[in-house]
Amino acid sequence: MNNSAVPKKNGERKKSGKHQRNNDKFDLFVYGTLLNDHHVELLLHRKVENVPAVLYHYMRIVPKGGFAFLVKRNDAKTNGRILKNLTKEEIERIDSFEDEGHLYFRRSVYVRVGEKRERCMTYIGNISALNESFWNEVAFEDRFGMFIEKKIDGILAEMDTDRPDITRRVLHELMSSEADSIIQSHFEGNYICNYIMIQAFEDAKPPNLSQLIETTPEVLPYAGNYMRLACQHIVFNQFVELIRHQFPDAVRLSHQYFRHGLAVLMGFIYYNGKKAAINKLFEEKELDKIVSGRSYRDYARIAIDIVDIVYHKKEIKELVSFIRRKWYSTPTPLGAELEFSYLGVNAINAAPGADKVYDSFYWFTDFDLLRRTWRLGGHVDSHRTILAGQRRHRGFFEYALGRYQILGDLSRPLFDCPWGMSLLINEAVKFLDIPPHSLHISLELTGSHSHITDRPHKEEHLACLMMLGGDIRPDANGKLREWRVFNNELDTNFQKSIHFSDRKCHFSKPEQEQSEASEVMEYKFLRLHKEETDYECLIIGLKGYQRGTHARPVSIRKKGEPEMPEQIFLRKWAAKPQPLDKTAINDFLNTVEKGLLEENKARRLEPRKIKVLEKLGKYLSARNKMIAEYEKR
Template sequence: EMVRINTANGSVDAQAYLVTHSSMEKRFGDRFHVNLIHELWLRKRIEKFIKRRTRPGERTADAESERRADRELLATTERDLVMSHYRSDAVSDYYLEHELDRPRPSIKHLYDDPQARPFMKNYLALVIKQVLLSQLEEQIQSRYRFELEHMRISERYFKRSVSVLAALQMVNANGRAVDMIIERSLQTMPCDKHDLIDYIKYAVRAAKSMFDARIVRARLERIRSNLQPGLVPLGIEIELSNLGPAAVEPQRSIQKKVDAVYDGFKYFYDFRLDVLSWKLGGYIDDHTGSTDQARRSGFLELAPGRLNIRGELSRPATADPWLLNQLIHEIVNFYDVPPHSLHLSFQLRKKQLGNQKILPLGFVKCLLVLGGGPELKGTGRLWVSRMGYDEITQYPDAAFGGTERRDEELVFARTSKRRWYLGADAIADKPPAQATTYVQQYKFIRLEQRANYEPLILCLKGLQLSYNPADYLTTEQLRSSRKLQRQYEQLKQWAAVPTEISPQTISKFLKTIQSGLMNEGHHRPNAFAVIYGWQGTGGV
């Protein structure tokens, strides 16, 4: 039946259907699964709960802004409720209220802390900017969900990658306006007289005025026209720091550097930035492996698709090298913190597990030239900075902060397990097939602000598919192989004073990558490799 409905752009014609779930699936496909209806219903219930709790009965714009601000502070709780609800029975009102009815976070305990006071304005500026991004992304998700769903190739991927990219582009393209919003907020609301919720409210109101549907549509159309996803799920981890390698021990104690802006992100959790930045997977990594929310200094790490640090719960950001490269670029530009390192993850196929091989030394050298931070030293000689500064060297048996270094390993690449489904508990249904996956993560890469990482992503993907690399190099590997010990010493000497890699090694390296890319689709090239025309041989 043809009907007329009122929208933000006025009255429009629309088609109304009276359907069953089966007929809906037949006509529109399984993307209109009942899970979507359940999710929207659950989010509506969460909205009603917040209306009842925050300034109940008020219908003013200020009250609505405060409710949106409260919802930002409950964002990870809402995310986890939606995920645990996936393919399960309805969440009860009791359980919903139990999870959402929490004290509002406050930063008043920092006002009288002499160590924290010098950093308050810097953290509040970051809070405002993070909320601007989150609110813009939420509006994009809300208004263009249908278009975004058609850009997502599987429910196993992080569904916000495209909307996050569009929001990042909008914020980064309007840097002067964003700076003015932050400056005005801090001028009109002195930090010793206001609490965290006030700054989040301010950012919520500002984001509403920044949103421009015309610009969003143009951004989404440009992203859509550039998408060419492959068949390998991809992920990233981005490390930022004002201190470089001195962000963590033992370099922090050795170099004795001081972060005058964020104090090594020590107060990240006090300002609830882990919640406010969840769409970028933000947390503080001090390289100890600890995942609690105690104050710690370390790298600001961003990983879109990371959903639960403690449970290693995450979804691939995308299968598209172009989109992944755009995310890297925009995230680095969003934060006013120097880039440090990049980790690239590639999901392993089932047949690859248990059949991985250690990379040849020549291939490792090629990869370090491409991504290991080759740069000129003060003497004018070239070296590989990621190895030269001992940034990917670890000493597992040494006490934390100590100097004992009996065993050594190179954290160049590691295989690890991931889960994308929050299930197997009291409220979730049986996990679907492939709920647990394994990824190969390459950790040797220097992160630079203006670098194009798309060629390196394609290079590692081709290598992953053709050669199937194993961990490189663990203490166990080095203990059990004199050959690897010799190669490791040769690699360290070469990285300090690089010499030319032989044409034979380079040719073999490129042919291996080409073989992987041209057989990505199970003995067939993926369309992306065909479109590229394997121009990587000239660009790698």
């Protein structure tokens, strides 16, 4: 590639690109993003020889939140380095990354390398285009992601759809889980060639609805509901994509977190705010019905048209401001799993047709819902091992938030803000419109020592946890029960062993060693509520409790082992909840406070945490009073 393809700018004479060392090798002076070796490796998939260099008569400018660019100035100089011996294909790849011809113009220049004067190429900024494109704060990962997405779009554009009305945007949505896996793989330094990308997209083609219904007529009573659920997630996914691309600085998180996490939260909030309008359009367009002659891609196209009707960028700016005002970070990364079902605990052993809406999600994969819900870790959880090739099974519909690959169980925490996690959980429940069942909260416990030991729990502490997160209400005869344990909802294995909490290792990359995985305590006993619930206090309480006790998991016993004392106590207390004295409640609160101080390496709690402790105390006192009143009856 030579500079004859580079357009003139402001009357500047085009310069020859004949500075290469031989016929197919080029030298490139870099001064910004590509000063970082890791960025160069991600882009070119190899280590590149380089030498320090100085470019005279050009000034390097780095606008706030933007990328460096060069402008001519006679008395200026810019320090950088030369990337040596680049191939034509590598120069073309960097051209694409830099958006050569629009954001930057590639020019021939002379630089100083020690005492020598050498000719090479560099990129000169197109100031007006840069200002227009990067008015927000932009990081390397944003531009690298855009670069890979552009490459993916090029491949999708070449795929034959036989339908001019099926746009690249529709294809991208239907294949977005594969596209994201490719982008994630590139971020991790694993280059995927075009052939493998094409094969991945070929395998991701949506189902043939008419063929599915013709060959499997028993799916017909549920088909309209499944297509509505698919379209609902398509609209949500499009909101998330628009927010990520238009407000990259507002949704950017540290590399340790799931990179879609904050955009997912905003997508839920925005969808729920537009829900009435969306529902009306869904009804008008009959997206809850199987329409003769309408393909899966047609449903996707109509759903995306609805996005263009209801989405307004100005409203997202207001949402971004709201999130920024409320957001705070803590040292404990968080994750969550949410289970939903029309049959409650009976979902895992449901008879065919017992669930009149989704047949307990038996047809989940037939309608390609793994791909529609990939950002949310959507899958069917039957609470038992699923054999390879067993495509259909009944169970709960679950969001495993932060789990971006169900097969292989790869996940990252969503973020570290308890307020944000509480809001996300509530918004997910509003969004889905399927009765909520249970909630798991995961705490990633980092530090110089383990926060999970073999130390047993105090019985009074377990009772406090159940009062905070369990489901305490009377049965049909007026007797008070804690239903998560009493109803055997935590007996998730054949041994009927209470699975109250679990120690886990979370892997974020394929083939990661266990020593590299994150140590996580997952609390599984929580009830997920339909009504708005303050999960922020609960999450902070769980964090403080685990760090304050370093207590052991209360989980499945090995075959032949007796139940743990904690499991025996939980069964007894759930069958007949007993009130605690004030000393026991205060001891629990003191333990939580101790753990929060340890988490923050502080001597005193900040005002926010003090208010949370006060809320926890009031809530425990109220629940304890209710239990005492029932005991007197």
